[in-house]
Amino acid sequence: MADILSILKIPQFIYGSAPVINKRTQAVLYHQMFPEVDYQYDGILQLLLHFRWTWIGVLSGHDDNVERFVHTVVPMYTQKGICFDFMLRIPKLGFSNDLPDIVEEGIKTNNVILNSTVNVMIILGEIDTMVVLRIFPKYSEIMGVPTKAKGKVWIMTSQMDFTSGDFEKKWDIDFLHGAMYFSVHAIEVLGFQKFLQMINITSENKHDFIREFWEEVFECSFLNSMVDRQDGKICSGEEKLETLPSSNFEMSMTGHSYSIYNAVYVLAHALHAMHSSRFKHRAIVEEERMTFLSQELWKLNHFVRSISFNNSAGEKVSFNENGELEAGFDIINWITFPNQSFHRVKVGKIDPMAPKKVFTICEEAIVWPSRFNQVQPLSLCNANCPLGFHKAKKEGKPFCCYDCHPCPEGKISNQTDMGECFQCPHDNYPNMEQDSCIPKDISFLSYEEPLGITLASSALSFSFITTFVLWIFIKHKETPIVKANNRNLTYILLISLLLSFLCALLFIGQPGKVTCLLRQTAFGIIFSVAVSCVLAKTIIVVLAFMVTKPGSQMRKWVGKRQATSIVLSCSLTQAAFCSIWLATSPPFPDLDMYLINKEIVLGCNEGSFTMFYFVLGFMGLLAIISFTVAFLARKLPDSFNEAKFITFSMLVFCSVWLSFIPTYLSTRGKYTVAVEIFSILASSAGILGCIFSPKCYIIMMRPELNSREQLRKRNY
Numbered sequence: 001m002a003d004i005l006s007i008l009k010i011p012q013f014i015y016g017s018a019p020v021i022n023k024r025t026q027a028v029l030y031h032q033m034f035p036e037v038d039y040q041y042d043g044i045l046q047l048l049l050h051f052r053w054t055w056i057g058v059l060s061g062h063d064d065n066v067e068r069f070v071h072t073v074v075p076m077y078t079q080k081g082i083c084f085d086f087m088l089r090i091p092k093l094g095f096s097n098d099l100p101d102i103v104e105e106g107i108k109t110n111n112v113i114l115n116s117t118v119n120v121m122i123i124l125g126e127i128d129t130m131v132v133l134r135i136f137p138k139y140s141e142i143m144g145v146p147t148k149a150k151g152k153v154w155i156m157t158s159q160m161d162f163t164s165g166d167f168e169k170k171w172d173i174d175f176l177h178g179a180m181y182f183s184v185h186a187i188e189v190l191g192f193q194k195f196l197q198m199i200n201i202t203s204e205n206k207h208d209f210i211r212e213f214w215e216e217v218f219e220c221s222f223l224n225s226m227v228d229r230q231d232g233k234i235c236s237g238e239e240k241l242e243t244l245p246s247s248n249f250e251m252s253m254t255g256h257s258y259s260i261y262n263a264v265y266v267l268a269h270a271l272h273a274m275h276s277s278r279f280k281h282r283a284i285v286e287e288e289r290m291t292f293l294s295q296e297l298w299k300l301n302h303f304v305r306s307i308s309f310n311n312s313a314g315e316k317v318s319f320n321e322n323g324e325l326e327a328g329f330d331i332i333n334w335i336t337f338p339n340q341s342f343h344r345v346k347v348g349k350i351d352p353m354a355p356k357k358v359f360t361i362c363e364e365a366i367v368w369p370s371r372f373n374q375v376q377p378l379s380l381c382n383a384n385c386p387l388g389f390h391k392a393k394k395e396g397k398p399f400c401c402y403d404c405h406p407c408p409e410g411k412i413s414n415q416t417d418m419g420e421c422f423q424c425p426h427d428n429y430p431n432m433e434q435d436s437c438i439p440k441d442i443s444f445l446s447y448e449e450p451l452g453i454t455l456a457s458s459a460l461s462f463s464f465i466t467t468f469v470l471w472i473f474i475k476h477k478e479t480p481i482v483k484a485n486n487r488n489l490t491y492i493l494l495i496s497l498l499l500s501f502l503c504a505l506l507f508i509g510q511p512g513k514v515t516c517l518l519r520q521t522a523f524g525i526i527f528s529v530a531v532s533c534v535l536a537k538t539i540i541v542v543l544a545f546m547v548t549k550p551g552s553q554m555r556k557w558v559g560k561r562q563a564t565s566i567v568l569s570c571s572l573t574q575a576a577f578c579s580i581w582l583a584t585s586p587p588f589p590d591l592d593m594y595l596i597n598k599e600i601v602l603g604c605n606e607g608s609f610t611m612f613y614f615v616l617g618f619m620g621l622l623a624i625i626s627f628t629v630a631f632l633a634r635k636l637p638d639s640f641n642e643a644k645f646i647t648f649s650m651l652v653f654c655s656v657w658l659s660f661i662p663t664y665l666s667t668r669g670k671y672t673v674a675v676e677i678f679s680i681l682a683s684s685a686g687i688l689g690c691i692f693s694p695k696c697y698i699i700m701m702r703p704e705l706n707s708r709e710q711l712r713k714r715n716y
Helices: 002-007 025-029 035-049 065-079 098-116 130-135 136-143 192-197 206-218 255-278 286-295 297-305 449-473 487-507 512-545 558-584 611-633 642-665 670-701 708-715
Strands: 012-014 030-032 055-060 083-087 118-125 153-156 180-184 309-312 316-318 329-336 342-351 358-361 389-393 404-405 429-431 437-439 442-443 588-596 599-605
Touching: 002 012, 012 255, 025 030, 025 297, 030 297, 035 065, 035 180, 035 358, 055 065, 055 098, 065 083, 065 118, 083 098, 118 136, 180 255, 180 342, 255 297, 255 316, 255 389, 437 599, 449 487, 449 670, 487 512, 487 558, 487 670, 512 558, 512 588, 512 599, 512 611, 512 642, 512 670, 558 611, 611 642, 642 670
Parallel strands: 012 030, 055 083, 055 118, 118 153, 153 180, 442 599
Antiparallel strands: 180 329, 309 316, 329 342, 342 358, 389 404, 429 437, 588 599
16 A cells, blocks of 8 residues: 555555665655654663563564564664574464464464573564464463463564454453553543543444444444344444453553544644645635645645644654654553453653653563562573672573683672672772672781780890890809900890890881881891800800910910901991992882782881892801801810800701791791791890800809809819
8 A cells, every 4th residue: 555655645644663665765755653663672672771681582573674673673782781592483374274384383483482481572563463472372272381370571562552353352361461562652632531432333324444343342233234143232322432341442542543643633734834835825715725635745745744733732743854753652561450451551761852862660660470479570591690700601502691600719799790800909808708899907017916915025025134134244244254255245245135135126016117227227237246246255265275275376366356356347247238228229118918818918128138138148157157166166175165055056046047038938917027026036035045044043043153263173
């Protein structure tokens, strides 16, 4: 029919989907009382994304618009994360001799639907597609599958609508319960229902199709009807349309009815505009008007395109440049009832005329299919990946079918279905479930924690003991055991040991700029003084026995000057190393975000680890020399000989610092500092205990041995 009318250039108003136009010249003849179809497909996409329905099926008719959907819309949906389990064609109704093939094809199609895991399906078709859809429950009965148990959420396009022929009006429509339908935007026209209620069928003789409709829906016949009913029921004309179930007749203004209503007024306004333009300045007689309409009707197309008015419902009616109605779509939720009636509930809309194509949906108003017990259905290929997991593609499956793998160590996923896990910020770390980030605690060896308290208490205790030993030696400074082997070296050694114990306190507490500069340098210089004192005492012991030999040339090397030069040279050398360290790459406070997973380590960056190990190495060299010399002199006479005690002290010292290096490298955070403090305390305590405990014992417990006669006697 469209092709015939196009030849005559007669305007055509289309209230369904537009036909495929091959010639551009035909486009001006089609005036679509239907919005741009892309808005509808965009609305369906928004609906799918809103409810996170990513696993869907498609049933389509056999019109040309299906090809457009496949080639244009499907790629767009795929880019947005929508997968298609299947895309099937609805069996096409034909002549009666094709019925077995239709049934067989329908059963196959129905079998695919029932066996699919999708819960949401898009239906593409025309008004007559509903007839085919209503056959699917019959297929389920043939297969012995309860339809209700296999309920789906149908999303139907606005080209479709409900229709019920005479042979199917008693069929169950429960399968439509909870369906979502995109309808051309419609609004209730004032007086429409009253008009339907006042229809007097007896006065509508000139409209035979109304009488035929009346006879069909009320199952009766008029006296002069061509149809004889077996039950002989006569139509009285007093039947009421509002008593009919919705499956037979709807009293409300549907989208298609609203489109036709607007089309009539568009034509009226266009005719009026054309009439006013043609005969603006002269009177018109009936004959001229009829001649005008018959000869120049093709010009009406121009006036239709440019028309714009407000209808009686108060809404603007106009067309775009493509001849499509400028309107949006309503999202309708179908609710069915046992008496074969249904109710359309508007639950949302898509308004392309709004600045950003507003999409709205009211979830609370939606009634879902009975199978879901009013819980929003999910339509996914597989369950969502929970927090702490990420998606991994399944080979041979669509991209929305995937496995869920736990996040790698150190990464999290704080949303479901994340493609990749991500790292926490530098100052955070993943929780056990790897679904959120927890702020890291700032960690340093403090005085408030047990480890810090223990080390600080130990340092202060050893400092007190050293001070007590120094007091004892000062008090008994004139006794032979104190005067033996250079009394001044003994005092310097005790003072350096005291400072060494106190130096450990620099490593406890929150690191600052000053403490970082002093930690290693003060420790290095003080320990070098202590070890150089031990070395000097060892050398003096050896020289003291060498000068007793007759004719010895070593007498000139024995004295206070030699001891002082040994201590100064070793100490100044270490001080020079520390000065170079501070001048080139000094230590500084530093935050280490990555050393420990759950903590931010606040510590001192050594600046130059080369200089740090150089300082330790120099102290180690002094200790090894002292140990070697003392070991060689260990068998000298015992009374004036400290070599044996120095040997033990240096053995402790070297053992502590040799074990320090691997332990220092293997620990992290505040425990690294604790290891260094322990090494300082242990090595200092080793020197203090090995060298001074025997002397203190004699001074305090055996004073009778602390005499010149006893020392000479024992020496002899």
